[in-house]
Amino acid sequence: MIRPLLILGAALSLTALAAALLSLVWTPYDITQMAIAQKLRPPSPAHWAGTDHFGRDIASMLMAGARTSLAVALVAVGIGMGVGVPLGLAAAARRGSWIDELIMRGNDLIFAFPSLVIAILITAVFGPSALNAIIAIGIFNIPVFARVSRAGALSLWTLDYIRAARVAGKSRTRISAEHILPNIANLLIVQGTIQFSLGILAEAGLSYVGLGAQPPTASWGRMLAEAQTFVTLAPHVALAPGLAIVATVLGLNLLGDGLRDALDPRLRGRVA
Amino acid sequence: MARYFLKRLAALSLSLIVASLVIFALIEVTPGDPASFMLGLNAAPETVAALREQMGLDRPLPLRYLGWVAGMLSGDFGQSYTYKIPVADLVAARLTVSLPLALLALALAVIVAVPVGLIAAARRGRATDAAIIAGTQVGIAVPNFWFAMLLVLLLAVKWRLFPAGGFPGWSDPLAALRALTLPAIALALPQAAILARVLRSALIETLGQDYIRTARAKGLSRAQALTRHALRNALIPVLTILGMQFSFLLAGAIIIENVFYIPGLGRLIFQAISQRDLIVVESVVMILVFAVILVTFLTDLAYALVDPRLRRRA
Numbered sequence: 001m002i003r004p005l006l007i008l009g010a011a012l013s014l015t016a017l018a019a020a021l022l023s024l025v026w027t028p029y030d031i032t033q034m035a036i037a038q039k040l041r042p043p044s045p046a047h048w049a050g051t052d053h054f055g056r057d058i059a060s061m062l063m064a065g066a067r068t069s070l071a072v073a074l075v076a077v078g079i080g081m082g083v084g085v086p087l088g089l090a091a092a093a094r095r096g097s098w099i100d101e102l103i104m105r106g107n108d109l110i111f112a113f114p115s116l117v118i119a120i121l122i123t124a125v126f127g128p129s130a131l132n133a134i135i136a137i138g139i140f141n142i143p144v145f146a147r148v149s150r151a152g153a154l155s156l157w158t159l160d161y162i163r164a165a166r167v168a169g170k171s172r173t174r175i176s177a178e179h180i181l182p183n184i185a186n187l188l189i190v191q192g193t194i195q196f197s198l199g200i201l202a203e204a205g206l207s208y209v210g211l212g213a214q215p216p217t218a219s220w221g222r223m224l225a226e227a228q229t230f231v232t233l234a235p236h237v238a239l240a241p242g243l244a245i246v247a248t249v250l251g252l253n254l255l256g257d258g259l260r261d262a263l264d265p266r267l268r269g270r271v272a
Numbered sequence: 273m274a275r276y277f278l279k280r281l282a283a284l285s286l287s288l289i290v291a292s293l294v295i296f297a298l299i300e301v302t303p304g305d306p307a308s309f310m311l312g313l314n315a316a317p318e319t320v321a322a323l324r325e326q327m328g329l330d331r332p333l334p335l336r337y338l339g340w341v342a343g344m345l346s347g348d349f350g351q352s353y354t355y356k357i358p359v360a361d362l363v364a365a366r367l368t369v370s371l372p373l374a375l376l377a378l379a380l381a382v383i384v385a386v387p388v389g390l391i392a393a394a395r396r397g398r399a400t401d402a403a404i405i406a407g408t409q410v411g412i413a414v415p416n417f418w419f420a421m422l423l424v425l426l427l428a429v430k431w432r433l434f435p436a437g438g439f440p441g442w443s444d445p446l447a448a449l450r451a452l453t454l455p456a457i458a459l460a461l462p463q464a465a466i467l468a469r470v471l472r473s474a475l476i477e478t479l480g481q482d483y484i485r486t487a488r489a490k491g492l493s494r495a496q497a498l499t500r501h502a503l504r505n506a507l508i509p510v511l512t513i514l515g516m517q518f519s520f521l522l523a524g525a526i527i528i529e530n531v532f533y534i535p536g537l538g539r540l541i542f543q544a545i546s547q548r549d550l551i552v553v554e555s556v557v558m559i560l561v562f563a564v565i566l567v568t569f570l571t572d573l574a575y576a577l578v579d580p581r582l583r584r585r586a
Contacts, residue, residue, distance in 0.1 A: 109287050112564045113294075114519065116526055117541060117557055124545040125302045197413070204415050205527050209542070224418055228531075231421055232429050242418035249413035 006258025012251025016244075020066040029057035031064050032216050040234040050236045053226065058240050064218035065241065068130060069248065072213070073199030075134045077192050080141020085188065087142070088149030089180060092157060093172040104150070107143035115140045119202065123211040130213035137202045141195050148191045152184035186263040193256030197249045204245050220245050276576055284569045291561045296337050299554045305329070309548045310353055327353075340554070349555040354547050359555045362540065369439060370529075370536035373452050374521035377459035378514070384464040389471030394498055396476060404468070411465025420458035420531045427454060437532040455532045459525060463517050470513050474506035481505075508575070515571045519564040 029047075035055035043050045049058040091103040119136035126132045153176070156162055165175050206212040207221030215222070220241040227238035307323040308315060324330050328339065343350060349359035392404040428436035434454045440447045478484065479502050487497045526538030533539075537556060544552035 105283065105286070108283075108568075109290055112287060112291065112561055112568065114522075114557070114560045114564065117560060120526065120542065120545060121298060121553065121557065125298060201413075201415055205417065208415075208417055209527055209530060221415075224415075224421070228421060231425055235425060238418070238421055238425075242415065242422070245415050245418065246410065246413045249415075250409060253409060253413060 003258050003262060005254050006262060009251050009254025009256075009258050012247050013255050016066050016070060016248040016251065019063045020070045023060075023063035023067050027057075027060035027063050029060045031056060031060045031218050033057075040230060040237065042234065042236055049240045050234070052223070052237050053230050058223075058237065061218045061223060062220070062240060062244050065220040065223060065244065066248070068207075068213045068217055068219045069200045069203050069245075072130055072134050072137065072203040073196050076137035076141055076199045076202075077195050079134070079138030080145045080195060081188065081192060084142040084145025084147075085149045085181070088146040088151075089153055089176040091146065092150045092153030092180070093176050095154060095157070103146060107146050110140065110143045113140075116202075116205070119206060120209070120211060123206060128211040128214060130217065130219075133203055133206045133212045136206070137199050141199070144195060145188070145191065148187055149184055152187045153180045156180050156183055186259075190256050190260040190263065193252050193259060197252035197256070200245065200249055200252070277573065280569060280572055284565055287565050288562060291565070292341055292558060293337075295554055295557050295561070296340065299550050300333070302548075302550060344555065344558065349559075350551040352544075352549055352552050354544075354549045354552075359552055362552065363537065363556060363559060366535065366537045366540045368442065369452075369534060370522060370525060370538065372448075373456055373459070373525060373529075373534070373536060374518060376449075376452055376456040377463065377521050377525075378518055380456055380460035381464040381467055381517070382514070384460070385467035385471060388464075389468040389475065390498065390503065392468065392472040393475035393479065393502075394494065404472075408465040408469050411461050412469075414461060416458045416462055417527050417531050419461055420455065420528055423454045423458055424531075437534070439532075439534045451532075451534070455525070455528050455534060458531075459521055459528050463521070467510065467513060467517070471506060471510050474509045475502050478502040478505045511574075512571060515567045519560070519567050522560065522563065 033056065035051070038047075038051050038055035039053050041047055041051040041055075047057050047059065049062060052058055052061070087103050091100040094100050119133070119140070122136040122139075123129075123132045126135075156179070162175060162179055165179060166172075170178075203212055203219070204221035204224070207219040208225045210222070210225065212221055213219040223241040224238060227241065231238040305320075305324070307327060307329060308320050311320055311323060321330075328336060331339070340350070347360060349363070351357070352359055352362055355362055388404055388408075392401045395401045424436045427433045435451050436454075439451050442448050475498070479498070484497050484501055487501050488494070492500070522537065525536060526542055528534075529536045529538040530542060537560075541553060541556050544550075544556070
């Protein structure tokens with residue numbers, strides 16, 4: 001079955017990824033190279049996304065910005081998965097025990113914190129940097145993955161083959177790692193895609209208020225913050241980074257939805 | 273019911289205690305001593321020490337924690353280092369801006385999302401539905417501060433319909449509402465998109481139930497069955513999201529309030545963090561966490577009242 005939205009999502013996500021990877025070795029211009037005489041130029045063949053207030057090439061900055069956004073969001077998802085999934089599996093393996101209760105109440109607690117406020121607090125306490133943005137975003141990914149993996153694992157624990165493994169003498173930890181984890185991988189991939197897109201939005205927000213990656217590292221959020229002053233003179237400086245964020249987040253969301261439908265046979269044929 | 277209530281209340285108190293410990297610890301490790309920050313670089317060490325003593329910063333940690341909590345319980349949130357007025361007054365003043373802004377954004381989101389969600393569910397699988405889904409996908413993907421910039425560019429700078437920023441105060445209610453309109457629209461966009469999607473899938477779920485078929489068999493039209501029976505039942509997940517969105521809007525407006533220079537709670541936190549006005553940060557974050565936990569508690573309680581099945585499960 002052909003899934004046009006899944007393909008669109010994959011195409012948009014891969015474009016962002018390709019731009020980010022390519023920027024490691026090549027960008028049309030050096031992103032630190034200023035040319036005041038060329039400032040705020042509209043899109044042209046030489047600068048196809050125009051130039052900013054320092055005369056820097058916006059297309060090059062978008063490519064380098066993709067690198068920052070994707071890296072921050074990806075590592076934040078990694079933190080969320082790395083800590084959240086084992087917690088969720090442990091909670092499900094000992095359902096109803098004090099460990100389960102402790103983990104789930106801890107989750108509720110993190111959910112209760114206004115995430116943006118805490119992220120701003122963390123970056124303010126430890127200084128604004130891409131690394132602290134990653135930590136701030138990553139912490140709030142932990143309860144999401146813990147909840148998803150617990151819910152997925154709970155339904156598996158009632159199945160016969162898991163019981164058989166128990167009877168065969170396998171420990172709960174081994175069963176979680178060998179049988180449960182591979183079976184909830186689909187769920188985790190879908191959730192991972194969604195958290196990835198949320199991470200990109202969060203990173204953009206943090207760097208927009210100056211608490212994300214610091215200059216000279218390019219970032220979409222900071223490009224928007226700098227563009228704000230010139231938006232009436234040259235709207236293209238604000239349009240390009242915004243569209244880059246929308247396209248990437250939209251792509252990842254479509255990819256996540258498409259994967260969920262494709263990986264879950266029960267949803268096949270249903271309009272999500 | 274009483275047992276359920278007590279259990280939830282115990283969980284609520286425990287969450288608040290842990291939250292207060294976390295916030296206190298986080299503020300403690302913040303570099304920069306408020307006393308020396310207030311007095312500047314050239315202050316004599318004795319002056320700084322005297323101010324630290326006056327502010328109670330020289331007391332041992334557990335005592336300061338207990339003092340902070342006891343103060344909050346009696347409604348005393350301490351004194352702002354920079355504004356020199358009680359934090360409670362400061363928060364109250366900012367709430368007169370943030371609360372209306374959050375409510376306005378929430379109202380806008382509901383006004384847009386309910387009809388949109390209804391139409392999408394009623395036209396499920398058709399072109400209208402597909403267009404609405406596409407629209408909500410974009411709505412979720414747009415960063416609200418960027419949307420805010422576009423709104424300012426178009427509606428404030430080009431067409432001059434709304435002010436581009438600032439807040440004139442409530443003495444002129446009409447001007448105040450005009451100043452809050454663009455920020456509210458910017459805040460409402462992603463919330464409306466999320467709400468419409470949740471409502472649509474909840475409605476589709478309900479429409480498959482037997483009692484809807486019975487209602488249709490009784491002779492109700494599709495639209496009647498949808499609005500009279502399905503909508504009411506689909507509201508439970510929608511209300512959950514609304515509760516979460518309200519607390520998010522109250523706290524999550526930080527960035528939007530900064531875009532529009534609106535003196536709300538979010539901007540207060542942001543300024544307090546950069547000015548090392550830690551008592552304000554500490555207390556405002558605690559108040560926000562309290563609000564979120566309380567909203568969750570009340571939502572849980574409301575469900576238990578509406579749906580007896582939930583009581584037994586707890």
